[in-house]
Amino acid sequence: MEARGIHHVGVAVEDLDGALDTYRRFFGASLEQRETLESQGVEAAAVRVGEGRVELLAALGDDTPVGRFLAKRGPGMHHVAYDVADIRGALDELAAEGAELIDEEPRPGLYGMQVAFVHPESVHGVLVELVSGG
Amino acid sequence: MEARGIHHVGVAVEDLDGALDTYRRFFGASLEQRETLESQGVEAAAVRVGEGRVELLAALGDDTPVGRFLAKRGPGMHHVAYDVADIRGALDELAAEGAELIDEEPRPGLYGMQVAFVHPESVHGVLVELVSGG
Numbered sequence: 001m002e003a004r005g006i007h008h009v010g011v012a013v014e015d016l017d018g019a020l021d022t023y024r025r026f027f028g029a030s031l032e033q034r035e036t037l038e039s040q041g042v043e044a045a046a047v048r049v050g051e052g053r054v055e056l057l058a059a060l061g062d063d064t065p066v067g068r069f070l071a072k073r074g075p076g077m078h079h080v081a082y083d084v085a086d087i088r089g090a091l092d093e094l095a096a097e098g099a100e101l102i103d104e105e106p107r108p109g110l111y112g113m114q115v116a117f118v119h120p121e122s123v124h125g126v127l128v129e130l131v132s133g134g
Numbered sequence: 135m136e137a138r139g140i141h142h143v144g145v146a147v148e149d150l151d152g153a154l155d156t157y158r159r160f161f162g163a164s165l166e167q168r169e170t171l172e173s174q175g176v177e178a179a180a181v182r183v184g185e186g187r188v189e190l191l192a193a194l195g196d197d198t199p200v201g202r203f204l205a206k207r208g209p210g211m212h213h214v215a216y217d218v219a220d221i222r223g224a225l226d227e228l229a230a231e232g233a234e235l236i237d238e239e240p241r242p243g244l245y246g247m248q249v250a251f252v253h254p255e256s257v258h259g260v261l262v263e264l265v266s267g268g
Contacts (some may be wrong), residue, residue, distance in 0.1 A: 001160065001161060001163055002162035002184065003162060003163075003183045003184045003186070004184040004185065004256070005160045005184035005185035005186040006140060006143065006183065006185075006186030006187075006188075009140065009143060009214055011258065011259075011260055012259075013258045013259075015258075016152045018258075019258045022256075022257060025215060025231045026135060026228055026231055026233055026252075026257065027135060027136075027137045028135055028136035028137060029137075038146055044201045048139045049139065049140065049216060050138040050139035050140075050216070050217065051138065051139035051140075051141040052137070052138065052140030052216070053140075054140075054214075068163075073207075074259055074261055075258045075259035075260075076211075076254065076259030077210075077211035077213075077214065077257075077259075077260055080143055080188075080211065082161060082183060082184070082186070083184065090146060092162055092244075097160055099160055107247075108211075115137065119161075120210065122156075122160075123160065124147045124148070124149075124152070124153045124156060124158060124209045124210075125145075125146075125147075125208055125210030125211075126144065126145055126208035126209075126211055128160075
C-alpha cells in the first residue's frame with residue numbers, strides 16, 4: 001500500500017479552545033474545520049500548521065475513546081493519519097500483510113471523510129488512521 | 135511564529151529494523167536517512183511515507199531520553215517536528231508567548247539539521263521539535 005502522505009496528526013486535549021489558542025499563538029495555526037461527532041464521543045478541530053494539519057480532539061465524556069485515552073495517558077499525541085487514494089484497497093493490502101485492523105470496512109469520519117483505524121499493536125505502538133476523501 | 139508544515143512525526147521503537155520493515159510493507163515507506171547520534175543516545179531512521187516523513191527512533195541504552203520514554207510509555211508517538219524558516223526567531227517568538235523551551239538555542243540534530251525542543255507541558259502534552267535546514 002502506498003500512502004500519499006500524512007493527512008494529519010491527531011492530538012487528544014482536555015481543553016479544545018485552549019489548545020486552539022495555543023496552536024494559533026505558538027505555530028501560526030489556522031482553524032480549518034470544527035465538528036462534533038456524537039457517535040464517536042468527540043469534538044474535533046482541524047487546524048492547518050503551514051502545509052501540515054493537526055486534529056485536536058476533545059472527549060464528550062469519560063466513557064468515550066478519547067476520554068479513556070485521556071484518563072490513561074493524559075493529553076498528547078493520539079494517532080497519525082495517512083492519506084490514501086483507495087481506502088478499501090489499502091485495508092485489503094494491510095490485512096494481507098498481517099496488520100490488525102480496527103475497522104475492516106471504511107466508516108464515516110469527520111468532515112465527510114472515509115476513515116479506518118489500524119491497531120497500534122500492529123504498528124509498533126502507533127494508532128494509525130487511513131483517510132480518503134478529505 | 136509561522137511553521138511551514140510538519141517536518142516529521144517522531145516515533146520511539148524497540149526494534150528499528152523491524153519497524154523499518156513494517157513501514158515499508160504497510161505504508162510503502164522508503165528509507166531516507168539512517169544515523170546514530172551517540173550524544174543523544176539514539177539511532178534514527180527517517181522514512182518517507184508519500185510526501186510525509188516519519189522518524190523512527192531506537193534507544194542506544196536504557197539511560198537515554200528515548201530509553202526512558204520507552205520504559206515509561208512503551209513504543210509509540212514521541213514528538214511532532216515543525217519545519218521553520220528561522221529557528222532562532224521562532225524560539226524568541228515562542229518564549230515571548232510563554233512557551234517553556236527545552237532548548238533555548240538551536241543545537242545540531244540528525245542529518246545536519248538545526249533543532250530545538252519545546253516542553254510538552256507548554257503544548258498540551260505534545261513534545262514539539264523545531265527543525266530548520268533539513
